[in-house]
Amino acid sequence: MRLATWNVNSLRSRIDRVERLLERHDLDVLALQETKAREDQLPLMGLQSMGYEIATAGYNQWNGVAIISRVGLEDVQVGFDGMPGFGDPLTSEARAIGATCGGVRVWSLYVPNGRKVDDPHYLYKLEWLAALRDAALAWRQEPTALVGDWNIAPLDEDVFDMRQFATSTHVTPRERAAFQAFLDDGYVDVVRPHAPGPEVYTYWDYYRQRYERNRGLRIDFVLGSAPFAERVTGAFIDREERAGQGASDHAPVVVELD
Numbered sequence: 001m002r003l004a005t006w007n008v009n010s011l012r013s014r015i016d017r018v019e020r021l022l023e024r025h026d027l028d029v030l031a032l033q034e035t036k037a038r039e040d041q042l043p044l045m046g047l048q049s050m051g052y053e054i055a056t057a058g059y060n061q062w063n064g065v066a067i068i069s070r071v072g073l074e075d076v077q078v079g080f081d082g083m084p085g086f087g088d089p090l091t092s093e094a095r096a097i098g099a100t101c102g103g104v105r106v107w108s109l110y111v112p113n114g115r116k117v118d119d120p121h122y123l124y125k126l127e128w129l130a131a132l133r134d135a136a137l138a139w140r141q142e143p144t145a146l147v148g149d150w151n152i153a154p155l156d157e158d159v160f161d162m163r164q165f166a167t168s169t170h171v172t173p174r175e176r177a178a179f180q181a182f183l184d185d186g187y188v189d190v191v192r193p194h195a196p197g198p199e200v201y202t203y204w205d206y207y208r209q210r211y212e213r214n215r216g217l218r219i220d221f222v223l224g225s226a227p228f229a230e231r232v233t234g235a236f237i238d239r240e241e242r243a244g245q246g247a248s249d250h251a252p253v254v255v256e257l258d
Contacts, residue, residue: 001071001102001257003029005147005222006241007110007203007250011035011066014248015043018068021241022050025254028071029101031108033149035064035094042066057094064094065110065148071102080135086112086124095128104228104257105139109148114169122169125151129178133185140186144225149203149250151219154179157198158218160210170219188229190222191253195237202237203250211242222255231257 004027008014011032022030035042039056047054053073058064067073077098085092098107109132112125136146152175153159165171183189201216210216224232234256242251 001028001104002026002254003031003101003104003106003145003147003222003257004238004252004254005031005033005108005149005220006252007033007149007220007248009034009036009248009250011042011064012037014246015046017241017246017248019046019050021238021252022047022052022068025238025252027254028069029104029106030068030252031106031147032066032068033064033108033110035066036061037064055097055099057097059094062093063110065097065108067097067099067101067106067108069099069101069106072100074100080107080132082131082134084124084127084131086121096132103143105142105144107144107146107148109146109150111149111151113151114175117167117169117172125169126174126178129175129181133178133181136182136187137185140225141227142225143228143231145228145255146182146187146223147221147253149219150179150221152176152179153217153219155197155218158201160199160201160215160217170217182223186226187223188226190224190229190232190255191235191237194235200237201251202253204242206249211247220250220253222253224255228257233258 056066057078114125115121202220204211204216
């Protein structure tokens with residue numbers, strides 16, 4: 001079984017790339033983030049003709065998550081228990097969708113960005129992660145994959161220049177502690193052993209040729225429960241998908257299971 005996660009940065013804009021990615025890597029399951037559309041706005045017929053089922057959650061042009069599977073798509077759940085909303089009035093955002101695919105419980109997650117440390121969105125991010133951790137405690141005994149754009153660089157080596165992020169989100173002690181809490185609970189970063197750093201990233205801003213200069217961040221992860229992690233035989237970051245005109249600013253992360 002081959003599973004991947006990718007912040008696609010608009011599924012409508014990159015549906016051709018998604019279809020090619022599925023074929024190129026012979027993917028069984030693909031979790032997407034930042035689909036940026038309602039389901040009725042998404043061009044899904046091509047994926048369906050390829051033999052994939054699709055579950056999506058999207059309310060507007062922001063956020064949005066999806067799971068694409070050819071090994072089953074059961075028990076679809078939009079959002080997790082206790083997932084907080086944001087704004088005034090409080091609004092639920094399309095940031096999490098779960099489904100069972102080929103016996104694996106897959107959660108496609110788009111963790112809030114946080115914006116700035118003094119922004120209400122930063123506290124929302126921490127609350128969102130805490131709620132996810134609480135929910136994920138009950139999922140640890142089954143093959144479970146928490147995949148997606150975590151908007152956290154957990155180690156200094158996951159940032160091209162820590163001096164430029166000294167006062168930024170993504171690297172604060174509270175965010176890193178929130179990420180570490182999942183590892184402390186028994187979830188495993190199953191990609192890092194197969195794609196060790198430094199200078200291994202999953203995101204490169206469009207600004208100032210960041211990709212060409214490899215000035216990136218590692219913020220996209222596959223965290224697996226123990227029953228999932230013990231089945232992992234390989235993993236890699238498809239860095240080349242970030243290249244070329246019309247690319248997302250994130251690269252797909254691919255995991256192979258026995």
